[in-house]
Amino acid sequence: MEYEVIFYNTFLDMLKGAKEKFSDLLFWEDSNGKCTYDHFYNDIMKSAGYFLKLGSKYIVLGLNDQYLFAVIYIAAVITKHIVCLLPENHLIPDNMQPAYIVDDKRLKEIMNNVPISENELINTDPNEPCTIAFSSGTSAKNKGCILSQRNLLYDAQYSMKIYHYWKGERLIHILPYWHLFGIVADLIGPLHQGCCLYAPESNVYFFQAMKYFKPHCINMPPALADTLCSRLKSTQDIRSTGGCLKKILCAGAPMNIQTAYSLKAFGILPCIAYGLTECSPCVAVTPDTDIAFGTVGKPIPCVDVKIKDGEILVSGSTVMLGYFENEEMTKQKVVDGYFYTGDMGYFDKNGNLVVVGRKDNMLIFGNGTKCVPEIIESRLNGLPGIEETLLRTNFSGKYAMPELIIVSSDFNNGIKEKVTAVMKEEALYPFILTIQTEKLTRNSMEKVVRK
Template identity: 35%
Template structure:
């Protein structure tokens, strides 16, 4: 197993794949061979050194997922340069803070749009010496260089090859590999320092069985530790990695690439499930009943399939028919070859896990944080328990504190927060990292996440409410896209509801309600009463003090640009509460 990411690169190249990467060019996916990736990495690494960068210097990377991201990262990992990945959705001011705080000397950007962000803040960044841009760009500024001009086309010289090999051998596990700024659902982003050994331990211990026959689609942001570590693991096992054109193009790219594995977040599965259910909502009664029967048959088969037991004969025959008539066609919408997904970053609703497993596409839910490189626990094929985030991976320890907080210790735990000693000492005590998550471990060792410690809500009556399980339950309602539970210092729980507008329009049409816009639809009193009733029915199984009593329907989806969600689709609870303060107050003053 790799001791460093530099050695991982050498191991990956040794597979000699002609399709190490797949990238969309001129309307179709084309392969990039391992030998070409090695040449480009070696060339870029030499140019970075020639520009004056050396081991330990910071180089930022502001880009969407694309092959240049991986080549740039490998060039840094094989030279000891510290990668500071940044979300391309960040504003110029957010980028300024991270570049200034990290002391980055160079930044690589994907497009002219990202370049313009840097131009607006460059004069306030005295340490930033240059920009490397992936796309073509015409500029008179000598500090701005095109990526293509650095990697050129000539082969590496023998001296360059020796230098690359020597550099790979010199990188040590304790060397800093990356400073990753947390997406910051609360407070100022912190720079998480991860070493080569941190990443290497997670590649070794995550337990997922990727193979050289697999094709992975990379579409979650590579600047997030989860997709980055997943891609490292793919490469270690010789898996071909295809880069999605964009998040908006994922549905089309899946059909083109026909991947066998991929990492996703719950919101991805919610959208697929929602689209399927919407289509069934307008189908003929016969087709709709057939769909419901097939999915229910798949759900009945889950207990047997989870432990590898044969299905009883009657169920086996029904499942074969359901698969032929319905389930196989649903799998075809995801390329038809998907072995399984890995899900992380946020809790996965049980109804989603059951639906996809019933269809024949298991979702292996895992748990981790940026500070843990990231995997702490994971479900694996043949060892899954739906509704949990799996068992603790090898060489990592987990314990539950007296207040329910999950503590983690192991080789995957970060070195600390960059330039934030106080925050580091608060987060890591006696070698244990305090995650801030609340959870419980069952008798068989499966971990279940309850909520974020800071997110626990205390009502005016003194009752504590964990909002995430309630929000996940609400999202199982066909009419709900996203929900944010409100209860802190309030006398009863309420919820801000981002509705499934497509389903609302269908309901409105069936009930002769006309509306010219989604905004007008959200304000309709009859529709509001219906949705509030549906929410209350959905919450009927909860304790009385947990049940949502009133709702407010929002007029649009939450947005990254408005700061309501993070780039990994997590709701910024405090930002939402502040933005919709007047709406919340109205709920409790009506």
């Protein structure tokens, strides 16, 4: 089943459409108050007047206020600037200088402008660069991915053919806008469809926000899905989520399979999006009508995905224009129109994509055994009593041995026996076992740090 979706080619067209269709509808609410779609539109037009007079090509957003981040981001794009989405505490690359930094100090000057007319704006070329988003994997250095409005809009619009938003639907905004998944799933998608966003002051107030705003859906990292599941298990009351939550969408890392099953049992559909910054970012998503556990669903309609030597390759209108100031790396990663993701995977018999791990994470042990650690971790994470696992190589002995780190607050001999059985089946025995209660270390993109 595919939903009907209106297609826009530029942010300005989408903004005009949202104003015409949803003018008086609530768009945003946070601790500072509420605003309608009409108010949001006017704030963007104020900012656009400022950016029309600005000579700098690159705009860097250093804003804590997520509403104003959204305003400035769209205003900069529709006035032909290139916005750089930098993770927190990330230094501006030297080859991006001089960049114009929009921080809290400059906001007053920007927002004091008189709104301009949309007639003063010329629709930009949707294929030209509009955003540079920085990709950060579990071990690789950050890379600037150059993206166009076409990349981002096609990704959002085609994704919504599978995972849909509805007019008036309430979302809690959790994902930071410097993260591309946040821009597409928590800004472009909801704005396109007329959704209402509520932004808590921090994730500390997440559960209070749910009770107050009664969201229908939330986009979140898998770690927060685990926390949500634990809360539901402890309360056994769906009203702790506000009583209206029907689905969540996770990305950035695999969802714990036990978490997924438990959420489904509570009537919350646990959907997964698979993607990379280089692909704007969504490549595949599980439909919000039903899910195939253990998969990331089918590729979105505007991409072609194929498997070559076990690696997932992606082609289509969402693949980036290239890496910023790095033509050599672009040529290495995009060959004959296909982006080599570095992820290992396959299609199941129903055409659903299964992602098994990173090609770069392949482990080779002293006894000659090779494995993709994510496959083993996925099996172990499905065992009761295990919160998460990390498989890595230990070089402290005469030869490289498997070392398994298990996060568990209730580890016992029964769990140990099941873990040992899995490790023997995978030819990873003997192994070094470490039990801890602390969560695994993650980077700014919520991915486990393996090294």
